[in-house]
Amino acid sequence: MLARVSSTPSFKRLPRAVREQQMLDAAVKVFSRRGFHAASMDEIAEDAGISKPMVYAYLGTKEELFIACLHREAARMMLTIAGAADPDLPADQRLWRGLRAFFGFVGAHRDGWAVLYRQARGSPPFATELAAMRARLVEVVAGMFDHALRARGREIAATELEVVAYALVGAGESLADWLADHPEAEPERTATRMMNVAWLGAAQLLDGVTWRPPADD
Amino acid sequence: MLARVSSTPSFKRLPRAVREQQMLDAAVKVFSRRGFHAASMDEIAEDAGISKPMVYAYLGTKEELFIACLHREAARMMLTIAGAADPDLPADQRLWRGLRAFFGFVGAHRDGWAVLYRQARGSPPFATELAAMRARLVEVVAGMFDHALRARGREIAATELEVVAYALVGAGESLADWLADHPEAEPERTATRMMNVAWLGAAQLLDGVTWRPPADD
Numbered sequence: 001m002l003a004r005v006s007s008t009p010s011f012k013r014l015p016r017a018v019r020e021q022q023m024l025d026a027a028v029k030v031f032s033r034r035g036f037h038a039a040s041m042d043e044i045a046e047d048a049g050i051s052k053p054m055v056y057a058y059l060g061t062k063e064e065l066f067i068a069c070l071h072r073e074a075a076r077m078m079l080t081i082a083g084a085a086d087p088d089l090p091a092d093q094r095l096w097r098g099l100r101a102f103f104g105f106v107g108a109h110r111d112g113w114a115v116l117y118r119q120a121r122g123s124p125p126f127a128t129e130l131a132a133m134r135a136r137l138v139e140v141v142a143g144m145f146d147h148a149l150r151a152r153g154r155e156i157a158a159t160e161l162e163v164v165a166y167a168l169v170g171a172g173e174s175l176a177d178w179l180a181d182h183p184e185a186e187p188e189r190t191a192t193r194m195m196n197v198a199w200l201g202a203a204q205l206l207d208g209v210t211w212r213p214p215a216d217d
Numbered sequence: 218m219l220a221r222v223s224s225t226p227s228f229k230r231l232p233r234a235v236r237e238q239q240m241l242d243a244a245v246k247v248f249s250r251r252g253f254h255a256a257s258m259d260e261i262a263e264d265a266g267i268s269k270p271m272v273y274a275y276l277g278t279k280e281e282l283f284i285a286c287l288h289r290e291a292a293r294m295m296l297t298i299a300g301a302a303d304p305d306l307p308a309d310q311r312l313w314r315g316l317r318a319f320f321g322f323v324g325a326h327r328d329g330w331a332v333l334y335r336q337a338r339g340s341p342p343f344a345t346e347l348a349a350m351r352a353r354l355v356e357v358v359a360g361m362f363d364h365a366l367r368a369r370g371r372e373i374a375a376t377e378l379e380v381v382a383y384a385l386v387g388a389g390e391s392l393a394d395w396l397a398d399h400p401e402a403e404p405e406r407t408a409t410r411m412m413n414v415a416w417l418g419a420a421q422l423l424d425g426v427t428w429r430p431p432a433d434d
Contacts, residue, residue: 163410164413174386177383193381201420
């Protein structure tokens with residue numbers, strides 16, 4: 001009897017937060033498999049093992065559900081990056097760990113986040129959400145840069161920080177796209193390549209200088 | 218009489234190529250002012266001083282016309298960049314001139330290309346066209362990098378070249394977006410900022426090393 005009870009968990013006893021995560025898991029799966037337009041709320045509800053009216057009651061329309069998926073996945077990505085890029089590390093290792101976490105996340109979510117991200121980029125209401133997420137990521141990167149500058153007793157204007165951060169985020173986004181298109185590519189190696197461009201710069205690359213992860217990493 | 222003739226040019230005598238350019242000029246103006254969906258073929262025809270059936274006969278449906286606009290503007294941009302980045306220049310000056318031409322183009326076309334580009338990015342059929350254009354730009358940048366490496370008697374794998382080029386194109390695209398949103402920002406200064414990130418790299422920036430255009434430029 002116990003075995004039976006645990007394999008068919010009581011629907012009513014699940015806390016709201018857990019149920020919402022189940023719906024979001026199902027929604028991410030269905031949206032990335034079918035695309036936003038072809039995805040049906042029936043399939044999402046069925047996959048989550050929840051009635052369709054319950055999905056609507058918890059997370060709203062299909063559009064709202066898609067935005068909730070974007071928010072959750074983006075929040076997970078930001079947490080992964082922020083958790084990896086410990087502010088006490090030297091700037092290069094902080095950038096390296098942040099990049100490794102970022103490309104690691106993209107590589108591990110090629111069928112989830114990467115697909116949602118591309119769908120969102122192609123549709124105006126979602127593109128606005130993405131722009132807001134990108135702006136937050138730019139702020140985080142600018143903050144990391146500012147922190148490293150202050151540690152060196154230096155400061156640069158906020159606009160300059162913002163521009164550097166936009167360039168780095170744009171480069172990262174472009175390589176994340178490349179990684180999503182190349183299933184054979186390794187996320188960690190992609191992070192190293194990005195370090196070579198972003199940390200060393202083209203001048204040093206052309207002269208054969210290369211950046212390598214610390215040996216103990 | 219002569220004055221009258223020249224101020225009302227004979228419609229029939231214009232060569233097809235000239236007439237097509239007039240239609241494209243009108244289409245770029247209307248698409249960027251109204252957006253793809255709200256733009257009407259009537260307004261484009263009227264602005265070009267040509268009948269609507271003639272616009273359809275020459276350039277096809279509204280969608281085909283939009284793609285023709287994208288192609289022409291992208292080709293102009295590529296020509297501007299390629300013309301500026303003389304292969305006989307040292308690599309840093311070549312990159313600098315290419316970037317200055319790129320941001321100069323974006324800055325001068327804030328109301329045309331920048332708007333079309335963003336509209337296209339937001340809609341799946343056009344996004345595919347843009348991806349193809351971006352792939353060509355990546356090839357050009359990878360080619361510049363390869364050329365500079367060979368001049369130093371070095372070589373790197375095609376994948377590595379591609380990755381560096383994707384990172385640089387992504388950084389450039391992100392800053393072009395930033396420039397389009399900041400009407401007060403100077404294109405040339407944006408190109409210098411990008412040189413500081415892409416040529417010198419974050420490590421040197423943090424140490425206060427800065428890249429400046431050559432004095433005679």
